[in-house]
Amino acid sequence: MTTLEIPFDPARAERIAAARRTFPEQVVDRVAENLFRTDTVIDEVVADFATLGRGAGWRILDEALRTRDPNPPGSPDSLCELLTPLLHPPVWFDPERVRHGAELWWRYAPAVIVGMGGTLLTAYSFGDLNKPQAMNSRTEKMAARRYEETARWVLSATDPGTLIPGGTGFDSTLRIRFVHAMVRRHLRECGQWRTSDWGEPIHATGMAITIGGFLLMPLAMYEMFDMPLREDELESIRQLWCWIGYLMGVPDQLLPHSLADATVLESAAFRIFAPPDRDTEILTRALFRSGLRIERLLPQPLWSRTAPALRPVFSTLVWGGTGRIVTAYNDPDTDPPRNHPVVLTLRQIARGRELLRRRGRLGSDAEIAVRQRRKLSGVLDAMKAAPAPVDPRRAVTAAIAE
Template identity: 30%
Template sequence: MDRQKVPSRHGTDRAEAERIAKPLLWLIRDRKAAVPDEQQWQRMGEALMVGDPVADDLAKWVRGEGGGKAFSQFKKILDSGNFDQKDMAPPLRAFFDAIKQPPAWVDWERLERGARASAISGQTGMRVLRDLGLMAGYQARGINQTLIMTGALERGATRRVAETTKWWLDCITPGGLNRDAEGFKTTLRVRLIHAMVRQQLLDSPDWDASEWGLPVNQLDMQATYLAFSVSFLFGQKLMGTLISRQDSEDIMHLWRYIGWLMGVDESLLCESEQEGRIALYQNVISQATADENSRKLGRALMDEPLGRRYPNFGKIRGRWERQVHLSMTRLFVGGKGMEALGLPKLTLPWYPAVFAPLNAAWTTGHRILPGGRNRLMRQGRKAQRNQLQTLFGEDHPEITSGVQFG
């Protein structure tokens, strides 16, 4: 690829991005390896111009000659689990041929262990995904561009959080990535929807590829994959959850496979948590930093807890959760990050200061007692399901455009 085709957003705010990413360096053993050399930096910039070819071809067919029933045909094949049906259109066959055989590195026992380990922290893990993975991620204005142009603000933060949470829980349910399971099927539906969004925005005169690269490009997809894996683990540990090295590596393996299903190139997927930390650091320092859209998204997500479906004391619980999330965000992004996201600058990280030591004692005690780890997982899974009920209430919407993986 021509070096001049690297979008202008790549590394445009590197000094500020390095300040944001600096805490990650504390967790990287080989800090020299974290600094990308010239060739790595170039490849990262080029990844901004790469989409998901097999899904892109299918999206073009669905939006064009496939006609109005094309997406329904895709869903019917996906739901059937039979990816070798006769008379499939070439784009459909190419897509299902690409995903029907998992990579040789996939270890199904590790996937199951990773799914179970994801429940250990219960609601704390969900809060981390929201406040570190999503809210802190709004500081990357390049990724935000797709959200803004596809109406993320108009749909509402509550709906987006609920639908993303539903997809996440489907993926981390034991067996959730089997071919007949909801996590597997929803991941592939969202992959196609992202390709359709990519085509739609590229057709728009308002999309400037020379500045932003492709919508939902490879580097931005990697950033979100790392948010669900590396950031998820890092944030839980900051909040006092005791996670063993084996649990961490199994969760990384789980998300390596989910990332592969979602269309992230294998060269951007990480085998270990340490490798993932390096990849996340490099990705963050390449991102253009916050702008006014970051603040709009941040303020909308700040008020998201006020719209949840609490079974009782809704207003009080909504205000409490709003303050808890702001306090956690303050820990994760610091004072400058709060300002960049349009959040109250005087917020203190009071909740982590109180909760993390108690949580550390709680999880350590369960680890010591016989059967304690299994109890943590059972209690955590129950808390996660209850939280999903709070987000959705009595609604059961189709999980489609709400999940943003990139």
């Protein structure tokens, strides 16, 4: 990796210096330098798509994914460069291990749901990492929809057996990679992005830490709920998220090649990212006030009348509890909230389920995963939530319109 000259910012320089006193030099270097690197391969594809006729690039992408051909007629060379290593995975990719990792990740839905929400809140809590969300106004104005679309992607990406080329999880993950590239292009062109202060928009470090959050935070929840995972099970889950990170364009030196490295990389990044700011407050408050469209469980004529009362109450209950858990997780000096009423309840349920699972009463890992995934998808469906992850074709236009 070529060493970059990091634009000088006194506060960031001080945070980097402090991180060097705690973490290995090469870990700090990886975090700091990759604040100024992005997924250039897909950035070039998006730039090439912009030169084609309206919608032509997306039609070519659809054809490439349908046929598993990285170079369909009319496609730019950049698309072939992007797709070839994805359609022909590296030797370390083990599809059976990844499939089993997805099953294990879904052993207990509350651990996944809290971990997923916690990853989103963590991104909001840093004053530089939150800038793509803050400036791409969909998050502030449509906090609930943002979470729903993220949840739909997670459900798709972790659907066991679908992350292979040609599978629905593979395709949806690649499309989210295009979403990031579209937003990044918009932020660079809008004239308001401050690279020296915030790093590149949707930079490589941020992507790596997000993938690490989806890996590490649910595992922390499994520990909190007294549901220990064996070493081989942890390794399968690690391989799941390492592969998803690869599909999302995370560079190799930042992929979670081990849980230990993912953990120390995350801890170092938390020291280097900027502290909470005004955007942290705005984005978090939006989730606490309207992050759960609970009124949609009622008949549609009642939505507009009940939303002002129901959304703040239920959003605060759900996101507030998640926020407390996340704060404890992100702060090593804080004791985990093991005695929080919600955690106590979920732990008791988890213990009972574990007894049944170990006795073979809950079926195979695959059968358990199917039922646990239905818990999240069922709630989303009942609330008439966003039906799918955000489409890259609407990633920017929707933000401007809203």
